[in-house]
């Protein structure tokens with residue numbers, strides 16, 4: 001049994017608590033807002049998972065400094081703008097082995113470059129460690145010698161779905177999600193797609209490429225600004241990778257299409273509620289691979305992956321390694337600079 005400390009009793013904090021308990025670990029959870037701990041205990045947790053679990057240790061902010069425990073893992077599950085500040089606080093306050101920061105690593109306004117040499121620091125791009133995505137990666141790596149490759153990534157979901165998981169919020173402006181300076185908007189919130197793009201390019205050993213981007217904002221009077229859609233393109237003479245992200249699609253689309261002249265491979269994340277799948281097709285045959293999952297198993301897989309990393313080599317090879325999330329932030333910043341947003 002490992003000790004896990006979670007910051008933030010909101011949507012992800014509840015998921016991570018449930019997943020950690022299911023894996024048999026001891027959970028401590030804290031929130032700067034005491035009412036959020038109450039909301040977790042009385043509303044979110046019972047609504048999502050049936051009933052409260054008495055083994056969960058809720059710790060008020062004022063009692064945090066009394067925790068004299070070695071943590072195998074600390075999870076920072078708070079809004080993006082608070083991540084780096086909390087990381088620094090954890091370094092000073094606790095003895096621990098590993099830290100997982102939720103995605104995105106931070107908001108584009110933070111100094112993320114200073115995290116480049118961190119060890120045992122992970123970022124929560126959970127889809128990259130799923131069984132289905134790992135299989136997809138294995139299949140496309142076999143195709144990497146082809147002369148021309150086209151990849152299309154779509155990561156599209158409107159606030160209808162996102163606010164469904166935050167039933168206590170009135171609208172996107174009730175939280176950081178409606179403010180790009182706090183790490184909200186499509187490019188931050190849907191950065192899973194960008195992370196997968198960067199990781200795929202790395203795995204296909206594609207280093208030199210042009211990067212182009214277009215981004216569209218929602219500007220309302222007396223409201224913060226956020227981006228609703230973007231198109232990012234990575235290209236060179238071998239590859240054309242196009243990533244489309246938006247907060248407009250009421251029927252979520254989270255998928256990757258890989259194509260070369262011989263083979264087409266499609267990865268569907270959540271093809272149906274509890275199923276990822278891969279469609280494989282080449283000149284000779286067609287095959288469909290199905291991967292059962294549920295929301296909790298996605299996070300169980302992620303926590304299991306991190307707790308099982310035992311050495312530097314395994315850390316270097318992990319898609320959750322902090323270096324990939326820094327690359328994500330660099331592309332977000334560049335997109336916003338290209339759009340003269342900052």
Ligand SMILES: NC(=O)c1ccc[n+]([C@@H]2O[C@H](COP(=O)([O-])OP(=O)(O)OC[C@H]3O[C@@H](n4cnc5c(N)ncnc54)[C@H](O)[C@@H]3O)[C@@H](O)[C@H]2O)c1
Nearest residue numbers: 008009010011012031032033036077078079080102103104
């Ligand atoms: N990987 C995924 O699939 C996934 C899913 C949901 C959320 N997330 C990420 O998790 C993070 C949090 O999102 P959420 O939806 O849970 O937000 P949320 O608003 O539901 O909850 C955040 C909680 O953090 C608390 N908090 C804020 N600052 C704090 C601090 N300094 N110390 C302690 N607690 C603090 C707030 O009071 C709030 O209760 C975001 O970065 C989001 O992108 C990831």
